[in-house]
Amino acid sequence: MDFWQRYRAIDARDIRFDGQFFTAVSSTGIYCRPSCPARTPKAENVTFYETSAAAHEAGYRACKRCIPEAVPGTPAWNIRSDVAGRAMRLINDGVITREGVDGLARRLGYSARQLNRILSHELGAGPLSLARASRAQTARTLLVSTDMLLADVAFASGFNSVRQFNETIGEVFAMTPTAMRATGAKSAQRRGAGAAPGVAPAALTLNLPCREPFDSGIFDFLAVRAIPGIEDAATLEDGTRTYARTLRLPRGTASFSVSYKPSSPGGFLQLKASTVDLHDLPTLLSRVRRLFDLDADPQAIDDALAADPRLAASVTTIPGIRVPGAVDxxxxxxxxxxxxxxxxxxxxxxxxxxxxxxxxxxxxxxxxxxxxxxxxxxxxxxxxxxxxxxxxxxxxxxxxxxxxxxxxxxxxxxxxxxxxxxxxxxxxxxxxxxxxxxxxxxxxxxxxxxxxxxxxxxxxxxxxxxxxxxxxxxxxxxxxxxxxxxxxxxxxxxxxxxxx
CATH class of the missing domain: 1.10.340.30 (Hypothetical protein; domain 2)
Incomplete structure (x- = not known):
């Protein structure tokens, strides 16, 4: 998309583009999602960024009204098979937290210096800034969705210290973690309970945003392939679809379940994780999102598929079809x-x-x-x-x-x-x-x-x-x-x- 295509998208407050690019406004010093309800800024004051990390690097802070971090991720990381796309998949999986920038560069076959130059050119931010933005997004999710202790949120999000966590939340969102939690309490019911450091609550429940429409047939795909004892899938009396499984993560084992009620508005699935080391939460979130293809752009995909007369009727009957991912x-x-x-x-x-x-x-x-x-x-x-x-x-x-x-x-x-x-x-x-x-x-x-x-x-x-x-x-x-x-x-x- 060129500048004016993006500008028309923000003028229309088109929710389809949330997470695909970010709008920074020089007159206010903030950046927003495309569907932000605020008045459309003048074109001469607007700069578009591929990632929120690039907006952070340029000195902008997140809009408190639209919360641009609370959106599905960009589908570009799957479409793009270049170094930037591959790097973003690994960053979202927590590689920098576990192995550092040198480990990420080694996996991609570059030196750390080369990788920093490539990502800065392609995405407007280096690997550390991109990882920092990913941690901030995870932290925001945990703050507004759970009652976890703030220290636990910090380490679960991938930060090395509570001080680093507090500074990042303040810089990105222009508010303290406590204030961020208070904003979530107004719009969502918080679940879970505090836990000792390094131990997740017995049942940590989070909402996973996605772009609509979402075809729940992906639960059928997983259900017929489910291995007893390792996976379980069911359809409840009220129509809710569920899928659960065990898996290994970098620091230990975990189990999770994902549920989706087709009749419920809101465009999200619900994740319930248990017996998971807090440090593995970002990796778990990333892999569950990949499993259910939650960062896809279903309207763009359906528009392209429907143009083929062989698929048009199927797309009309099954909008928002997803490609199942893999957790291992x-x-x-x-x-x-x-x-x-x-x-x-x-x-x-x-x-x-x-x-x-x-x-x-x-x-x-x-x-x-x-x-x-x-x-x-x-x-x-x-x-x-x-x-x-x-x-x-x-x-x-x-x-x-x-x-x-x-x-x-x-x-x-x-x-x-x-x-x-x-x-x-x-x-x-x-x-x-x-x-x-x-x-x-x-x-x-x-x-x-x-x-x-x-x-x-x-x-x-x-x-x-x-x-x-x-x-x-x-x-x-x-x-x-x-x-x-x-x-x-x-x-x-x-x-x-x-x-x-």
């Missing part, structure tokens, strides 16, 4: 390899058998007693638990051993090309596996799994049109979402082997 890249690769060329039900049975290699999840709720096996556990015990063709078993074991030893290392900071270089040499891994992993781990929006059985079945359900490409290139860069529509169409057929 290594787990997702194993699940993808097991699910190749078999039905979803068969893959779930195989994964349930394999889950016996995992350890017990301490403190989790009934029904969530186990953790998905680590790659080391798979390398040690997996062969005795896997069933099927020997070649497939050998391929899964080879991948598990490579991940366990560190020979194979991939994750949110990869792009499609680097993922291909790392995965295709593995026995039993082909283009379908790479594409599926890219969709779910990287959030890559432009993957079309042409050879997938369910995609072929979905094409039989959708109307045919001559003169259009077979790979749906007309809807780029949103072909991953076209794939989701085809999988949904395939589910209507009596028999299908949908993506795993």
């Amino acid at each position: 890249p290594q787990e997702l690769l194993v699940r993808a390899m097991i699910g190749q060329q078999i039905t979803v039900a068969a893959a779930r049975t195989a994964l349930t058998q394999l889950s016996a290699a995992g350890s017990t999840a301490e403190g989790s709720r009934p029904g969530l007693e186990r953790l998905f096996p680590t790659t080391a556990e798979l390398a040690e015990k997996g062969r005795a638990l896997l069933r099927g063709p020997q070649r497939r078993i050998d391929s899964i074991m080879a991948a598990s051993e490579a991940m366990a030893t560190g020979k194979l290392d991939f994750g949110y900071g990869d792009d499609f090309e680097s993922l291909e270089r790392k995965l295709l040499p593995l026995p039993g891994v082909g283009p379908w596996t790479v594409g599926y992993v890219a969709m779910r781990v990287l959030g890559a929006p432009n993957v079309f799994l042409a050879n997938d059985a369910a995609v072929r079945n979905g094409l039989k359900v959708l109307p045919t049109r001559s003169g259009l490409s077979t790979d749906f290139s007309e809807v780029s860069p949103w072909r991953s979402y076209a794939t989701m529509h085809l999988w949904r169409a395939a589910a209507k057929r009596p028999v299908s082997a949908a993506g795993k």
Whole structure:
């Protein structure tokens, strides 16, 4: 978008662009979200920034009226496969907090100095400033949504000290943490209770904003693939959809549940986390948002998909479709390899058998007693638990051993090309596996799994049109979402082997 396209968006107070760019006003010294209800500033006083961190660096503070940090994140970090996009995915996952700028740069293949120069040029702020903005956003969420002790909020948000936390909140929001909490008390019911440092409340409940419309069919996708004991999904009597699971995070294990009531207005899902180290909260929030694709721009995606006559009716019936992400890249690769060329039900049975290699999840709720096996556990015990063709078993074991030893290392900071270089040499891994992993781990929006059985079945359900490409290139860069529509169409057929 150029300057005037963005200016028209803020003049219209278009909520679709919240989180995608930020409006700084020189006459007031503040920055806002595009939908801010304040009077539209004069164009000569406006500067647009890609990130809130860039606005901070330029000396602006957050608007107290629209709270620009309280919005979904930008979908650009998945669309962009450049260094800036890859860096933002890793920053949101907490890499700088755990490994510092040098660790982030090493993961991306640059020196810290080069990376700082690239991000400053592309996003208007260096990696430390971007991480600081991410921490401020997490802190704001915890302050207005919980009654956690302020010291706990500080460390849960990734700050190294309470002093650093207080200074950042004051600089970014021009108010104290106590005042920030008071603003949340006026508009939302606070839940939870104070806890000792490093220990989360028994049930920490947070709202996760997203752009509407939101298709709750993503809960169905996760439900049919849920591994008993590790995952659980249900539909309650009032129509609320729920999904829960256990997982490992950098500092320990955790369990969480996400609920969504389609009939409730507000555009958010609710996250309830338990048995999670406070330092892991930012990582958990980032991974849950990726799992449910909450930073997507559904209206832009639907507009592009609806322009294809093969998808128009499906988009009208299913607005706001999402591409499910992954909370653990290594787990997702194993699940993808097991699910190749078999039905979803068969893959779930195989994964349930394999889950016996995992350890017990301490403190989790009934029904969530186990953790998905680590790659080391798979390398040690997996062969005795896997069933099927020997070649497939050998391929899964080879991948598990490579991940366990560190020979194979991939994750949110990869792009499609680097993922291909790392995965295709593995026995039993082909283009379908790479594409599926890219969709779910990287959030890559432009993957079309042409050879997938369910995609072929979905094409039989959708109307045919001559003169259009077979790979749906007309809807780029949103072909991953076209794939989701085809999988949904395939589910209507009596028999299908949908993506795993």
